[in-house]
Amino acid sequence: MVLLNKKLVSRGLELINSVREFSKDSDLKISNHLKGVFGELLVANEIMKMFSHNELEYKSGQSGCDLELKSKSGKIVKIEVKTSTLKNEGIIPQKSFPDEGKVFFWGWRFREPKKDKKEKFDVAVLVALTEKEDNEKTKLKWLPAEFFSFRAKDVKLEEKNSRRFSNVKRSVILFERSEHVKKYRGGKISSKKNKPYYFSSMIKNFDVLLNKEKEKFKGVNKIRDALEKELN
Numbered sequence: 001m002v003l004l005n006k007k008l009v010s011r012g013l014e015l016i017n018s019v020r021e022f023s024k025d026s027d028l029k030i031s032n033h034l035k036g037v038f039g040e041l042l043v044a045n046e047i048m049k050m051f052s053h054n055e056l057e058y059k060s061g062q063s064g065c066d067l068e069l070k071s072k073s074g075k076i077v078k079i080e081v082k083t084s085t086l087k088n089e090g091i092i093p094q095k096s097f098p099d100e101g102k103v104f105f106w107g108w109r110f111r112e113p114k115k116d117k118k119e120k121f122d123v124a125v126l127v128a129l130t131e132k133e134d135n136e137k138t139k140l141k142w143l144p145a146e147f148f149s150f151r152a153k154d155v156k157l158e159e160k161n162s163r164r165f166s167n168v169k170r171s172v173i174l175f176e177r178s179e180h181v182k183k184y185r186g187g188k189i190s191s192k193k194n195k196p197y198y199f200s201s202m203i204k205n206f207d208v209l210l211n212k213e214k215e216k217f218k219g220v221n222k223i224r225d226a227l228e229k230e231l232n
Contacts, residue, residue, distance in 0.1 A: 064120025
């Protein structure tokens with residue numbers, strides 16, 4: 001648990017960028033954890049710009065959230081940050097749909113809620129990095145990043161049931177091209193081994209809403225609006 005300031009966040013981002021630069025000409029693979037920290041610091045940087053008079057604490061998931069924003073009156077808003085790069089993961093391979101090329105999407109995994117089904121966060125921020133994971137040498141073009149946010153009380157994340165991703169019970173999926181959400185919600189697709197999988201089981205109501213109306217959730221102003229509602 002660390003109380004954040006602009007200098008600390010800037011230094012953290014610089015260090016991660018240094019690792020990215022070092023890996024460009026090597027086979028060093030950037031861990032998902034480092035990408036996650038990068039996303040958390042990006043979000044922290046934006047929040048500090050908008051709420052400069054509030055305390056922002058870095059929790060890194062230790063208390064069920066990644067960041068805590070505290071008002072002068074002592075009210076605390078728990079913020080969950082999820083980070084993803086564009087991915088394909090072989091579930092919609094090019095050979096299945098040669099006219100379209102590979103279909104890419106961002107995917108953010110969420111933990112299952114407690115027994116009382118209450119979320120451990122108040123506001124979720126989804127960080128979409130622009131690097132494509134396509135079995136090619138990592139180029140690490142993460143920026144510019146896009147942000148999508150929502151309040152826990154406004155969105156119900158439904159449980160998902162997929163043979164391919166049996167360990168992912170809840171997630172949010174955003175396609176690079178929004179029209180794909182309708183096409184692949186109900187279709188059977190093949191893996192690289194030509195075994196059938198139903199990607200439709202991974203696409204729920206909020207995924208459809210986000211893909212169709214992503215401007216309602218997109219941008220730093222949406223983060224500010226969600227946090228202000230929780231603080232007031």
